[in-house]
Amino acid sequence: MYKDLLKAIGTFVSFNAREKELFQSAFTYREVPRHVTLIREGQVANELYFIKKGLLRLYYNKEGDYITAYFFREHLFAGSFESFLQSSPGIQYLETLEKSELLVLTKEKLDELYETMPKINILTRKIAEQRFINAQQILSSFLLDSPEERYRKFIRQNSDLFLRIPHHLIASYLGITPVSLSRIRKRLMDKDS
Secondary structure, X not given: OOHHHHHHHHOOOOOOHHHHHHHHHOEEEEEEOOOOEEEOOOXXXXXXXXXXXXXXXXXXXXXXXXXXXXXXXXXXXXXXXXXHHHOOEOOOEEEEXXXXXXXEEEHHHHHHXXXXXXXXXXXXXXXXXXXXXXXXXXXXXXXXXXXXXXXXXXXXXXXXXXXXXXXXXXXXXXXXXXXXXXXXXXXXXXXXX
C-alpha cells in the first residue's frame, strides 16, 4: 500500500527500515468517490493527501466563478498548503475529479513526525521547494506566454490529463474561456493537417 509513497519520497530523502515504519504509520488509507470536496473555503485544512490513484483539483471561488489553480495527479501530495501550515481558514477548495485512493496525513501526525524523525524536515522542505518551482513556472507562463503557448505547454507536460479532465476545467486552469480553448485546439489541428 505504501510502495508508491516511499518511491515518491525516495527522490528527496532515504529512510532506514525504522523510519519507513514510523512514516507509514502516520498515514491512513481512504477511498473517496469522484466529485467529493475535501477542503472548502473558510475551513482549516487539517489533512494532506498523497494520491495513490485518482485526480484532484484545487480551485478558488470568485463570486461564483470557479478558477482552477492546479491539478494533482497520482504520486503527488495535495492539499491547501497555506491553510494547513498556518492552521488558518483557507481560501481554496480541493475536490476529487475521479474516484481516488488517498493516503492521508493529519497536521497532528506530521507534527509528531517532526519530533521523532529529523529527516522529515528535509523531506517537507524539498516538497515545498518543488511546489515553489511549480508555482513560479505557472506564474511565469501567465505573465510571458500567450494562451496558445500555455495550452501547448499543458499538452506537452500533461497529455494524458487532457483525456481525464473536462475541457472547461482545463480552460479555467489556462485562464481562458472554453470557447477560446476550442478555437485554439481547432487552429492547431488545422495547422497540423
